[in-house]
Amino acid sequence: MENKQPQEKMDWKFTFFHATSVSGPAMVIAAAMASFLSVHMTDNLGISATSGGLIMLIATLWDAINDPIMGVLADRTKTRWGRYRPYFIPAPLLLTFFATMVWLVPDFSATGKWWYFLLMYIGYGMTVTMYSMPHMAILPAHFKEDSKRNRVITLGAGTTAIAFTIGSSFGMDIKAFFEKTLGVSNGYIPFMLILGALSCVTFWGLFVTAKEKYIEPLPDRPLTEDLKRILKHKELAPFIVVWVLASLGYGLGFAASVYYVMYYLARPDLIGIYMAATSPAGIISMMLVMPLVLKYFKTAQKALTFSVFASGIFFIALFFFGKSNFMLLIVLSFAAALFSTMQNALVNVLVNDAIDYIQFTEGISANGVISSIKGFAQKCGNALTNSGVLFVLGLVGYIPNAVGQQNEATMFAINFLRFGAPVVIGLTMLFALRFNPVEKHREDIALMKSMIRDHSEENSTN
The missing domain is CATH 1.20.1250.20 (MFS general substrate transporter like domains)
Structure with missing residues (x-):
């Protein structure tokens, strides 16, 4: 339409x-x-x-x-x-x-x-x-x-x-x-x-x-009225869940990599090589893969679905076989990052979806409030990353600086944090997005946006 x-x-x-x-x-x-x-x-x-x-x-x-x-x-x-x-x-x-x-x-x-x-x-x-x-x-x-x-x-x-x-x-x-x-x-x-x-x-x-x-022009109504109208929409909860999880998944990719090479592989001398060899995948994911995926799938939800399943194949392979060969580890990690890194950027599209949804349902412009909710959720994800890794390792008996001396529970936890958790996080995001309220009204929202755009162009012409 x-x-x-x-x-x-x-x-x-x-x-x-x-x-x-x-x-x-x-x-x-x-x-x-x-x-x-x-x-x-x-x-x-x-x-x-x-x-x-x-x-x-x-x-x-x-x-x-x-x-x-x-x-x-x-x-x-x-x-x-x-x-x-x-x-x-x-x-x-x-x-x-x-x-x-x-x-x-x-x-x-x-x-x-x-x-x-x-x-x-x-x-x-x-x-x-x-x-x-x-x-x-x-x-x-x-x-x-x-x-x-x-x-x-x-x-x-x-x-x-x-x-x-x-x-x-x-x-x-x-x-x-x-x-x-x-x-x-x-x-x-x-x-x-x-x-x-x-x-x-x-x-x-x-x-x-x-x-x-x-x-929308700045309203005369009290601020509390707008906040009540926005916060009553519990169907926005899937967006918040996805924003938190995307930030958590992105952070884990950095936070767990050093632990993986240092302790799971017991090769601290290879940390620099591993990071240097795999980090370009993130740039390629953002600059080349993401625009192609968005152009083909049109919506962030479909693009995220592709990203989760495509990267999940490589994450699962890495979970079971990543330790077997260092070159294989680099190749598979590069491929996983190629499809997974874009997730943290794709969720920004959902900010615009949420803004459009509130404008469609309530007739108000809440760009700043919705953006701040996303920012709050992202920082919650960052906090979970910073504290979660150490919390999990503390539970399983991790010993600092003990290369080659970690117990089996710690080794499993490190492997899971690096390559298992991204799969679980991705699937949880997709489950949350099954309740995305925008999908039910996408055509009506598209019509609303075209009418607003036409009205704005008429006013600017006049």
């Missing part, structure tokens, strides 16, 4: 800046922090692992709380520049400040350093929330056609894969380069400043090119 309508024109300037703002230099910063900030905290700041864990717990809890706050705030923002666009102006400046400050080593007492790092890290997390919620919300406000939205998401996913690889794989080398060439003691400082400057270009470019064409 929607295909009979005149197609929207692809806005490549908006697409470029949407894909390179959150997923560009800002993602390199996020990857560097995820990979090396804990070591900086313990080794340079002198904060113990236990105290550092408390910092991460406090910051994560607050981060989860301020996601919905930011979503509600974004939906109720009223300025001459729009509802979501204004947040892209201060975002890169605050990002540069906090991303730089967390790497400093102030001349404080041990307690002072603890509080300093906690405040700077919370500031960084709040900044990420401040720009990520409007970033998700602006896409369905700019494009109404699913095909255009999917192109933007696909390009952003590919950019994310490249940026994360740069930050996590080469962060230490880039730091060392700045220390050698500039003669500074902490190469992370110029690294963050340069990334912050590049973020200014991408975020401000998004501010200039983004258009909020498809949102």
